[in-house]
Amino acid sequence: CWELGDAVRCFDKQYEHKGRCCNRCQPGEKLVSECNGTEESVCARCESGHYQQSWTKERHCAPHDLCEDNAGLIVKTPGNATHNTVCQCRAGMHCSDTSCQTCVENQPCQRGFGFVAAKAAARMSSPCEPCAEGTFSNISSKTEPCHPWTSCEEKGLVLKARGTNTSDVICESGKRSSLSVLIPITAAVVTCLVGICIYCLVRTEAGRSGEDWEPRQPTEVEEVPVQETLLGGQPVAQEDGKESRISEQEKL
Template sequence: MVYGGVAAVHAPASWSHRFSMFLMAQFIPFKEALKCMEGEYEVDGQCCPTCQPGFRVHETCSIMTGTMCVPCDPGTYTAHHSGLKECLQCKVCDPELGLVTRRKCSPTSNTVCGCSPGHFCVIMKDVCEMCMPHRVCTTGQYVSSRGTERSNTICEKCQTGTFSPNGTLGQCLPWTNCTTHGLFEEKPGTDTTDALCSSKSDTQRRRFGIPVIVVIILMTIILGMKLFGRKKNQQVNLSHHGKICDTPEDYGSVINLPVKETKAQEESPTLWQRMSKSQDNGEP
């Protein structure tokens, strides 16, 4: 029994040792799993104080010193408490993407971009990343909803009986009612043009237009015949002289030449006329 009692006494001691070893084995990973407190960050197995917004870590903390922080360089920022060794780069608003700067970057905040006028955002994350131009309505359409920085323009086609000449109107214009103005509709309207009114109907214009056209044609024919006849007579007259003239100088050389020669003959007396005249005067 003594052996049995000893055995009974030593058994609890053996289980106690095993349980203590189990607790020690579990205590170490549990200690490593602990997170640093708010306002601290973990580095090299220890918790160090974070740097405030607008600053970055220059040197980590040690047992004797705290974290050494320095301000962010121009063009960089940190918006929250952090253990970053480098500040974040500021965003650049690219005009080629339709972006403009709404708020410049600061040591504690990033650049805020927006869409330039006449553009709307097509890629949105935390902020707008890319913008596109608003849709442009064409003739025959009206602007149902104008574009904003968040939405595109909506265009609608004009209904029958209305028109839009440029696509910038908020609603299409109705066709002019020629009858109410005491006029005749010369040409009906379309979705891009208004109706064309006239003081005369189609029948009246036809009655007036046909005689005018006929008169013009007849006058053209008569004038052409006269010009052709005049030219023909000139060619016939000139052919009597053995030459058909092609230029005004030719006409002058053919027509005036006989006239000049006739006058010369009249002014220069013949030999018989001079002898007769001298006898009448008693000259030898």
């Protein structure tokens, strides 16, 4: 410290006492007695369950906060001589206000929404947020966040179906994927070859049938000789073997 006229000015880690600059106690300690003309300040460690987080001239350390179970609180970070205890809400609960002295039950996050724990302490309503692209939530939960889609490449697989905000991606083996493409192509080629073979066989059979076929000759009709007879002096054609009624009439 230094003196300027009648005023005493001390450094940041000192304080003025009876015209002298005494040292402050370091974090984690409390002041027992001030300095005097022969001795420096006397400090002592904070007792259990108490803390002091800055350079001080205080004779008492502050007690740690208690995380009350009936308020829905649990210990997040235990306190020590230099830091206070940090409390947080139990799983499935969030802070009722910004001071987070008490907790209230979360409302379940629906499918496609995830619980954001980092925002639970600062919100007075259930911190559910829609799952971003590349993440999903397929259950209704008070504690589950959105989970990232599975990486098919990291597992040596290929993507079969994209994920959504409520479902993960579907992966499959690369070999199986190749077969799923190869099998239909092979089937199509075989079908074409079979069709061509059938067509060729039909054409061949049709050609052979054309060579064996001969046009049928018309059947000759045997002419039956006829006899002529006279009827009233006029010739009348009459088949052999039949009696002529006309002749009988002439005989009469």
